[in-house]
Structure formats: structure tokens, C-alpha cells
Amino acid sequence: MIMHEQVFTVLALSIITVVTCTVAHKLILHPLAKHPGPLFSRISGWPNWYHAAKGDRHIWLLRLHSKYGSAVRFSPDSMSFNTLAAVENIYTSREANVRKGDWYQCVKDSAGGFESTFTARDKVRHALKRRILAHAFSERALRDYECRIKRLTKEWLDYLVTEGKGSRTVDFAAWANYIIFDILGDLCYGKDFGLRYSERDRYVTELLPRTTRIWYMLGYHPWTHLLRYLLFKNSLTNKLGRLFVRENSNFREFCVAALMWRMKMGKASDKDAPVSQDMFQYLLKARDQETGEGFSMGDLGAESVLLMIAGTHTTSIAIAAIIFYLTTHEDKLEKVAGEIQKEFLSIEDMSYRRLAALPYLRACINEALRLCPPTAGHLQREALSGGTVIDGVRYPEGTNLGVSAYALQRNPHIWLNPNQFEPERWLQDDGTFNQRSQPRLIAFSSGPLGCPGKQLAYMEMSFVVAMLIYHLDITLNRSEGCNVDYVIRDCYVGQSRGPRLHIRTRE
Numbered sequence: 033m034i035m036h037e038q039v040f041t042v043l044a045l046s047i048i049t050v051v052t053c054t055v056a057h058k059l060i061l062h063p064l065a066k067h068p069g070p071l072f073s074r075i076s077g078w079p080n081w082y083h084a085a086k087g088d089r090h091i092w093l094l095r096l097h098s099k100y101g102s103a104v105r106f107s108p109d110s111m112s113f114n115t116l117a118a119v120e121n122i123y124t125s126r127e128a129n130v131r132k133g134d135w136y137q138c139v140k141d142s143a144g145g146f147e148s149t150f151t152a153r154d155k156v157r158h159a160l161k162r163r164i165l166a167h168a169f170s171e172r173a174l175r176d177y178e179c180r181i182k183r184l185t186k187e188w189l190d191y192l193v194t195e196g197k198g199s200r201t202v203d204f205a206a207w208a209n210y211i212i213f214d215i216l217g218d219l220c221y222g223k224d225f226g227l228r229y230s231e232r233d234r235y236v237t238e239l240l241p242r243t244t245r246i247w248y249m250l251g252y253h254p255w256t257h258l259l260r261y262l263l264f265k266n267s268l269t270n271k272l273g274r275l276f277v278r279e280n281s282n283f284r285e286f287c288v289a290a291l292m293w294r295m296k297m298g299k300a301s302d303k304d305a306p307v308s309q310d311m312f313q314y315l316l317k318a319r320d321q322e323t324g325e326g327f328s329m330g331d332l333g334a335e336s337v338l339l340m341i342a343g344t345h346t347t348s349i350a351i352a353a354i355i356f357y358l359t360t361h362e363d364k365l366e367k368v369a370g371e372i373q374k375e376f377l378s379i380e381d382m383s384y385r386r387l388a389a390l391p392y393l394r395a396c397i398n399e400a401l402r403l404c405p406p407t408a409g410h411l412q413r414e415a416l417s418g419g420t421v422i423d424g425v426r427y428p429e430g431t432n433l434g435v436s437a438y439a440l441q442r443n444p445h446i447w448l449n450p451n452q453f454e455p456e457r458w459l460q461d462d463g464t465f466n467q468r469s470q471p472r473l474i475a476f477s478s479g480p481l482g483c484p485g486k487q488l489a490y491m492e493m494s495f496v497v498a499m500l501i502y503h504l505d506i507t508l509n510r511s512e513g514c515n516v517d518y519v520i521r522d523c524y525v526g527q528s529r530g531p532r533l534h535i536r537t538r539e
């Protein structure tokens with residue numbers, strides 16, 4: 033009995049000593065010890081994981097910045113910044129001594145180890161993949177995409193009203209997803225997913241946020257390396273892993289099936305007319321000019337998943353947010369509708385060149401992206417050997433660094449009335465668009481790892497919003513209650529519902 037008590041005492045004392053030493057190290061000796069942040073977050077990764085799992089990490093980071101200032105230690109090895117200089121130091125500058133953080137490795141592990149442009153953490157490999165991908169976003173490619181976006185949006189509008197026989201109430205977030213998935217299906221693979229007129233494959237829009245949520249929960253887990261080893265690398269336990277990432281696999285299967293379909297169609301048409309200029313037309317043929325390398329089959333599958341994730345929910349959330357803020361601010365809706373109706377005689381008359389030149393439309397798009405950036409969270413970068421300097425302070429190798437677009441774009445030191453929807457802030461006194469304010473919008477990130485689909489996204493947002501407002505009378509269904517903000521759940525790419533809209537064809 034005495035023996036048992038002794039063992040217990042020794043065990044308890046050992047645990048207390050280890051915990052005390054760990055806490056003391058994280059609070060006193062750790063290289064980030066002097067930086068402010070909540071006590072529990074400075075000693076443990078659990079608060080970060082909790083908010084990532086809950087989907088409100090962007091809101092949490094904004095709260096932390098208002099309490100602790102522009103540089104916050106929100107996890108033992110992680111810093112969040114809230115200044116434009118930090119954006120330049122971490123993302124924009126080509127000299128930034130950082131690479132994508134370990135979270136991106138988790139995304140790669142959960143995809144069977146296949147690497148996409150998005151998960152390539154090595155700078156040289158990333159640059160190589162990125163050069164190949166750039167063909168799909170060239171000016172020439174965008175010119176070709178324009179008339180297809182316009183045609184599909186017109187069809188979508190017709191289904192939107194005819195399914196309700198002229199007037200009805202809809203969850204607009206769902207309908208924004210249908211058109212954006214259909215556009216991406218056509219632009220990526222030349223394939224009609226048919227979500228705008230058929231319920232059959234609409235389930236895929238729900239699979240995507242579940243997939244990215246798994247990445248969030250796993251990649252930010254304090255025991256992420258152990259879990260990843262057990263779920264993906266250990267042959268005894270990886271059956272469990274496959275079960276855990278089942279939705280991830282289902283989404284992957286959808287994207288890979290679309291790619292296989294595209295490759296089959298490409299072969300069938302080789303001898304006859306060329307298939308349409310879709311993104312995979314570029315990716316299948318492209319060779320890097322310097323190395324002569326193209327994508328392998330595994331890489332193509334990973335690229336297919338990347339394009340579907342990066343190019344769908346991001347754009348549809350942005351469109352739903354624009355429509356939310358316009359319908360909750362009827363005077364602004366009237367103003368933008370007036371601008372569009374004055375410029376165009378009909379929907380057929382619309383071109384992107386003229387849409388992009390409408391200052392108020394562009395201001396409304398930017399203002400919604402400011403209040404509700406679709407990738408709202410902290411895009412993790414890791415300091416490389418020698419560390420990196422941010423806002424004049426050096427952070428050691430291995431520190432995770434980043435800026436949350438949501439927190440920065442609501443920072444009261446940068447924006448006047450940061451929580452108000454005020455498209456006018458993007459305009460100059462003479463009503464023209466103020467180009468100089470554009471760099472303060474970081475919804476697309478910036479620099480060598482920033483979004484290559486930005487111009488395409490603006491094209492889609494402009495056509496869908498302008499054609500919708502031109503063709504239909506839209507009002508908010510206030511009977512179901514109405515928020516003042518468009519709230520998204522942050523699971524890397526956001527997830528949202530609503531606004532609930534009442535729609536009818538314009539007289």
C-alpha cells in the first residue's frame with residue numbers, strides 16, 4: 033500500500049514538474065515570450081484550435097487585436113499582425129523570408145500526399161507550378177471565358193425565376209453556389225455540372241466546406257503531427273484516416289471524375305475540332321519554359337481539387353455578401369441599379385470592359401469584400417532560417433506569422449467607420465474609382481502566393497451581380513429576421529447561408 037502511494041506521489045510530482053517547466057518556458061524563455069496575447073493561448077494551442085473548429089477564428093483574432101494591439105501571440109508559436117506593413121513584409125514582398133506554414137502540409141497529407149500549387153511549400157517548386165497555372169489566367173484566356181460566363185449567368189437567371197414561376201423566395205447563398213460551380217465546371221473542364229437546373233449534383237456544394245473544415249480541425253490541432261501520422265502514414269490506422277476524411281475523399285472523387293471526363297473528351301476531339309479553351313486545355317499541354325516540366329497525373333488531380341476549392345465558394349460567398357449588403361441598404365441598391373441601367377440597353381449589351389469601368393459597381397464589390405473576405409482567417413506563413421522582420425521586430429525561424437483579412441479590413445486605425453457598409457469610401461470626390469485605395473483590400477492576399485484568379489473573380493462577380501440587378505427585382509425577406517452583417521463561418525474558405533431574397537422579374 034505504502035509502495036503504491038509512493039509511486040502515485042512520484043508520478044504526480046513528475047507531471048506537476050513537467051507542466052510547470054513547460055508553462056514557464058512558454059511564458060518566460062520562449063523567443064515569443066515578450067509578445068502580448070491571452071495567457072492560455074501563449075501556453076497552449078487549444079484556444080486556436082477551438083476557434084478554428086467553431087469557425088469564428090477571424091472574429092476572435094479581430095477581438096484579440098482590439099485588446100492586445102497590432103501584434104498578438106495567439107498560440108505558442110504563432111503571431112497575428114494587423115498592419116499594412118505586416119502585409120507587405122509577410123505576403124507582398126518577393127524578398128519575404130517565409131514559406132507556407134505547416135497547415136498546408138496537412139492539406140497535402142490528407143490528399144494522399146499529392147501536391148498542388150496551393151500545397152507546394154518549397155518556393156522553387158511553387159514558382160514552377162505557378163508559372164504553369166498562370167496560362168489559365170492569362171488575358172487571352174480571360175477574353176475567352178467572358179462570353180461563357182455571360183451565357184451561363186443568363187441561363188441561371190432564367191432558371192432562378194422560372195423554377196418559381198416568375199416570383200419566389202430563395203436562399204441566395206445556395207443559388208450563388210449553383211452558378212459559380214457551373215461557371216467553374218465550364219471554364220475548368222468544358223463540362224456542364226448542371227447545378228442551375230438540376231438537383232442531382234448540388235450535394236457537392238455542401239461537401240466543399242466540410243472538406244476544408246476537416247483541414248482546419250486537423251491542421252490546427254495541438255497534436256496535429258501525431259494525428260496525421262496515425263491517420264495518413266501508419267498502415268495499421270490509416271483505414272480510420274480514410275473514414276475520417278471521407279467527405280474530403282468524396283469531394284476529391286468529384287473533382288478527379290470531372291478531370292477524367294475532360295481528358296477523355298480531349299482525346300476524342302484531338303482528330304476533329306479542338307475542345308473549348310478551358311483551364312485544363314492549358315494545364316494538360318503546358319510545359320515550364322525553363323525546365324520543360326509539365327504536371328504529372330497525380331499533380332493534375334490535386335490541381336483539379338485546388339481549382340474547384342479556390343474558385344467556387346470564395347466567389348459565391350463574395351456574391352452573396354454583395355447582394356446581402358445591397359439589399360440591406362436599399363439606397364445603395366437603387367444607386368448601383370441606376371448606374372447599370374444607364375450604361376446598358378439590355379443584358380446582351382453588357383461587356384466586362386464596360387462593367388469594370390462602372391465606379392459604383394466596383395465600389396460595392398470592394399466594400400462587400402472588405403466587410404466579408406471569403407478567406408477571412410490567418411493565412412499561415414512560417415519564418416525561414418535567419419528569421420524575418422515584421423514592423424521592425426525580428427521573429428525567429430519557425431515562427432508562424434500571418435494577417436487575417438477580416439481583422440485588417442475592420443481595423444479602425446485603417447478604416448473610418450470600419451463596420452459600416454459605405455461603398456463611397458472607394459470613390460474620389462468626382463465619383464471616379466480611387467485606384468490608390470485598392471492595396472488596402474487584402475481579400476485576395478498579395479505577392480507571389482496571392483490569388484491568381486483575382487481578375488476572373490472580378491469578372492464573375494461583375495457579371496452575376498449586374499445581370500441579376502438588371503433583370504430581377506430583388507428584396508430582402510425581412511419576415512425571417514435580418515442581421516446587420518453577413519456572417520460567415522471560417523473554415524479556411526467561408527461557409528454561409530442567405531440572404532433570403534424575394535425575387536421577381538422586373539416589369
Ligand code: HEM
Binds near residue numbers: 343346407411476486
Ligand atoms: C472572390 C473570390 C476569390 C477570393 C476572395 C480569393 C482569395 C484567395 C486567397 C486569399 C488566396 C491565397 C490563399 C493562401 O495563401 O492560403 C487565393 C489563392 C488561390 N486562388 Fe483565389 N480567390 C478568389 C477566387 C478565385 C478564383 C475564381 C480562382 C480560379 C479558379 C482562384 C484560384 C486560386 C488559386 C489557384 C490559388 C492558389 C495560389 C497559390 O497557392 O499559389 N481564386 N485566393
